[in-house]
Amino acid sequence: MKIVGVDLGGTFVKIGLVNEKSGKILKKTTIETKVELGGKTVVKRIAEAITNLTNNDFYAVGIGSPGSIDKERGIVRFSPNFPDWHNFELAPKLSKLLNKNVYVENDANSFVLGEKWFGAGKGKKHIVALTLGTGVGGGVISHNILITGKDGIGAELGHVIINPNGPLCGCGNYGCLEAYASATAIVRMAKERRKKFPDSVIFKDEITAKNIFEAVKLNDRLAVIIRNEVVEALSIGITSFIHIFNPEVVIIGGGVSRAGEILFEPLRRRVEELVMPTFKGTYKIVQSPLVENAGILGAASIVLQREN
Amino acid sequence: MKIVGVDLGGTFVKIGLVNEKSGKILKKTTIETKVELGGKTVVKRIAEAITNLTNNDFYAVGIGSPGSIDKERGIVRFSPNFPDWHNFELAPKLSKLLNKNVYVENDANSFVLGEKWFGAGKGKKHIVALTLGTGVGGGVISHNILITGKDGIGAELGHVIINPNGPLCGCGNYGCLEAYASATAIVRMAKERRKKFPDSVIFKDEITAKNIFEAVKLNDRLAVIIRNEVVEALSIGITSFIHIFNPEVVIIGGGVSRAGEILFEPLRRRVEELVMPTFKGTYKIVQSPLVENAGILGAASIVLQREN
Structure with a gap:
């Protein structure tokens, strides 16, 4: 089974298609976040990039996001990186566009999850x-x-x-x-x-x-x-x-x-x-040990933590 | 149902019979620990005090003990208060004498359990x-x-x-x-x-x-x-x-x-x-809010935490 990990940053979004067993990144891409275009457009651009990368061959998405996250509802309460986002429904919006389960977690938390599922933990x-x-x-x-x-x-x-x-x-x-x-x-x-x-x-x-x-x-x-x-x-x-x-x-x-x-x-x-x-x-x-893949693998492992 | 809480200290042992629903201490007693008599005798004295206090009308015992505790096996690994105890089988020994389940936890941990079950938590x-x-x-x-x-x-x-x-x-x-x-x-x-x-x-x-x-x-x-x-x-x-x-x-x-x-x-x-x-x-x-009963109630609540 394949999952998508989205490492959402203030400047760039790194997206990877991950084999959930091996933790191998099968494909990856980076797009600019372009926060200035507004949350709705950011989400749309992420959805397009995921579709282009994966041809929809995956079962769920995990997003590691900076800021304060309401993980139950998939909402970014606020984030210094996205000054205009207040209780922004990141996961619900992306889920609707992709028609897949989407989970969000704070990026530092997703880092430890990545280590637990694929790294030194x-x-x-x-x-x-x-x-x-x-x-x-x-x-x-x-x-x-x-x-x-x-x-x-x-x-x-x-x-x-x-x-x-x-x-x-x-x-x-x-x-x-x-x-x-x-x-x-x-x-x-x-x-x-x-x-x-x-x-x-x-x-x-x-x-x-x-x-x-x-x-x-x-x-x-x-x-x-x-x-x-x-x-x-x-x-x-x-x-x-x-x-x-x-x-x-x-x-x-x-x-x-x-x-x-x-x-x-x-x-x-x-x-x-x-x-x-x-x-x-x-x-x-x-x-x-995850080095430059820590963000994507951490994000992908949010799915594993929630669905296991 | 009634449980027994044992607040094991270096000088005194406080023992209470506790109503598990209300957290009311129905009866209590204090005996000297007399560490110098050796672990086996200490346990025997605690068993006698419990029997005298309760007439065996209780279903399990929780002990809050200072020191490093192996909670799975009910063992006091060591404790500054009991210098001669090394991997001392506190719970197994007491359990054998009383023929009831006995659980041990570090006393600071039993304090937070007491607060959760009966106090401000x-x-x-x-x-x-x-x-x-x-x-x-x-x-x-x-x-x-x-x-x-x-x-x-x-x-x-x-x-x-x-x-x-x-x-x-x-x-x-x-x-x-x-x-x-x-x-x-x-x-x-x-x-x-x-x-x-x-x-x-x-x-x-x-x-x-x-x-x-x-x-x-x-x-x-x-x-x-x-x-x-x-x-x-x-x-x-x-x-x-x-x-x-x-x-x-x-x-x-x-x-x-x-x-x-x-x-x-x-x-x-x-x-x-x-x-x-x-x-x-x-x-x-x-x-x-538990004040002088914190030790006994904390100890008693170890039973509730483990059996619930």
């Missing part, structure tokens, strides 16, 4: 997932259940406060995990220290999280300082998540995770220092 | 519970499931790090919630400041969390400072728990919670300031 019942991108998203599966809370807005792991004296977060609080471990935060950390480290190789090129982690490999002093701060912040947050959820695995994805071992090696070491004795050795910390 | 599916006592215990029900994690050791909300620059916690980390909001921490805060506030009324009597909160009512300057620090720490922790679990209610019990509105009023105000806009007004923060 396969066969596991206790998973904590973090996506380190523009922001820090969280998704949790505990006792095999997707933890979303009363209104479906929980698992905001990026807005767990790890240091009340820390930097201002986009949410208005100080010291959220997101204010340390998002790509945005990492770039900010570099810019703030430009005057102190004017010769850092970081400033020889575009200042991006990727370039900063590359500079760590060159032993650039500022880059190492920033990497260590990111590791320390992530370690504190992940230690708390381990104490709360006692998970089998902590999976980290998103652009920042591609730094690889230069991030993961010190992170694993520090978390194992910080967790309480009972928790030592009970968990693994791994990089998401 | 009645009919709710999303509950975060904290017990502020010698330590800070946590219990979470999310999507109607008791969140204990892969090995049953999760929900350690007292060991969520809320400030890495904070005071040393008993667990060896710095700035755990427990290092701010336990009775132990509150007493420590007073003692540390004795030289700065020698005239505080706190030092005119035994230094206890209870007396410190009483001194807040007298506008004692040091007492107010300590209360504010406890409120700030709890607010940060609870904000994170709300962002993670999106609960209907946050229930706070344990000795420190008896401070009442002098603690709860500023706590509610500060948490509502800190939570992200989406979460505002979505939760309640309440004092546990």
Whole structure:
């Protein structure tokens, strides 16, 4: 059986036809979202792209969307990426156009579902997932259940406060995990220290999280300082998540995770220092293996989670 | 139907016969634990006390025990309160003596179950519970499931790090919630400041969390400072728990919670300031209504949770 995964972003929509058993992406396409055309047109364009891609040979669609989602009704309550959408009936509208079941989930939640069905969480019942991108998203599966809370807005792991004296977060609080471990935060950390480290190789090129982690490999002093701060912040947050959820695995994805071992090696070491004795050795910390397919596979797995 | 709740402590064992419908405690008794006599004798003494209290007119027993519990097998893996118990078969042994079903759960988890079945969490599916006592215990029900994690050791909300620059916690980390909001921490805060506030009324009597909160009512300057620090720490922790679990209610019990509105009023105000806009007004923060019966009712409700 084949399912369609729709990774809905503010700029691009990635659509993939997925084999539900193997998790193989059989075909995929990317279209521009064109939010400015209005929700109705966005949905119509997605429907057309799905039909063109699949010839209608699939049985259901999962959509991973940013924002606050009413999963029961398939509605986007609101989303910073789609300022004009208020209680927008995304799933019902697309379902009507395609005549198939359509399910929506918040994109951070769909990330953890993708890991459970096709990635590093396969066969596991206790998973904590973090996506380190523009922001820090969280998704949790505990006792095999997707933890979303009363209104479906929980698992905001990026807005767990790890240091009340820390930097201002986009949410208005100080010291959220997101204010340390998002790509945005990492770039900010570099810019703030430009005057102190004017010769850092970081400033020889575009200042991006990727370039900063590359500079760590060159032993650039500022880059190492920033990497260590990111590791320390992530370690504190992940230690708390381990104490709360006692998970089998902590999976980290998103652009920042591609730094690889230069991030993961010190992170694993520090978390194992910080967790309480009972928790030592009970968990693994791994990089998401889904890489650029995480969005589509996460979205597709919403269907599997709901229909199984 | 009647059930027995056993609140197993390091010094005393409280035993109650509970009406499972009303949550009324029909009879209760307290015996000394006498850990020094060894686990086998402790269990025998509990069995005798149950038989004497109930005349065997009950159908199952729930035990709330400190420590790390293997709930499937009814085993206390280990507990700081019972240093000689290693993988001690508490439930199987008691079950054999009484010829009834016996269930064990960690005492912080049994606290949240008690609230769900008989207290402020009645009919709710999303509950975060904290017990502020010698330590800070946590219990979470999310999507109607008791969140204990892969090995049953999760929900350690007292060991969520809320400030890495904070005071040393008993667990060896710095700035755990427990290092701010336990009775132990509150007493420590007073003692540390004795030289700065020698005239505080706190030092005119035994230094206890209870007396410190009483001194807040007298506008004692040091007492107010300590209360504010406890409120700030709890607010940060609870904000994170709300962002993670999106609960209907946050229930706070344990000795420190008896401070009442002098603690709860500023706590509610500060948490509502800190939570992200989406979460505002979505939760309640309440004092546990079970008071001194929380232990017995929590223990009894383990039976209800397992058999329902």
